[in-house]
Amino acid sequence: MNESILITGANIGLGKETARQLALKKETKKVILFCRNQAKAEAAKKDLEEQTGKKVFEIIIGDVSDADSVRKAIEKIKEPIDAVILNAGGMVGKTAGRATPSGMNELAATNILGHVILVEELIKYDKLKKAVLYPSAEAVPGVKMLGMKPVSMRTSSIDEFAGVLDGSYFGNKFDAVQAYGYVKYAATMWMLSMARKYPELKFVVMSPGNTKGTLAPDNLPPAMKFMLKYFMMPVVFPLIGGMVHTLEVGAKRFVDGISDERYKSGVFYASKEGKLSGDVVDQSTFFTALKNTTFQDNADKAIHRFIK
Ligand SMILES: NC(=O)c1ccc[n+]([C@@H]2O[C@H](COP(=O)([O-])OP(=O)(O)OC[C@H]3O[C@@H](n4cnc5c(N)ncnc54)[C@H](OP(=O)(O)O)[C@@H]3O)[C@@H](O)[C@H]2O)c1
Incomplete structure (x- = not known):
């Protein structure tokens, strides 16, 4: 039972919908909207109060790409x-x-840097009581049918992970669409390492699945954005089945991840192999690198090279 929950990036998309669903749980007393923009955070708070009839929302301003x-x-x-x-x-x-000033590129800093600092400092100052959830993605194990290759690092060494975080792993041509899966892999491995380090807390990695109604497609290159928004999402995915779902369904994965005892610490849950929606399963059953504790610790050590 979580009475107080902090959500980063809670002014829109999955973060805001997760805040809405959590506020409607009877045990919830406080939902902190951790956002980088005051005006957007206030607008989200007002809307969430109107939608839920609850006055449980608080705002904290912070940019997760900036230590x-x-x-x-x-x-x-x-x-x-x-x-x-x-x-x-x-x-x-x-x-x-x-x-960024940390040495990580913006992709890694946004998805990892501030989150690692946030969790580790909360633990250090005894301010985190129960659970941490990190949203990873099916981009890590890949989706064969869509030509999305699984993340495949040569050695998963500390140096290799550090290269993913500063972008050097990808050579001269940086492609955020390709690098995204590698950055989520590094964050996932850090979470799995934290689960072993802090067995008294629950560290769950959960992909929301392919979720409609967020601003995520807007960050894709224009041709991909157009293809995804106007062809794949409305036409192709519904035809295939098991490939897309609503914002409510995506956010419920996060809510269940921290609230439901079925979800265990140290596990990365996402859609079944080759799917982007439907039931979630432990990804290590088919993406076995997740089980390697040395790789997990290497990700942790690489991330800390960028934290002063
Ligand atoms: N949508 C999907 O299908 C999908 C699938 C797999 C995984 N995910 C993961 O789920 C999470 C949420 O995705 P989404 O689709 O809901 O994204 P979204 O609609 O683009 O929302 C992203 C949120 O993060 C905030 N944010 C971005 N950079 C930030 C920073 N530096 N500091 C503080 N806040 C920042 C944004 O704030 P601003 O409004 O200020 O920009 C916004 O509130 C992400 O981690 C994403 O990788 C999504």
């Missing part, structure tokens, strides 16, 4: 929180490959 911004935001968290959902992220858009 200092996250550290300042943590100072505003006075009471321990039950659960944290590390939702902010995605493919970022045109600036994904640009270096």
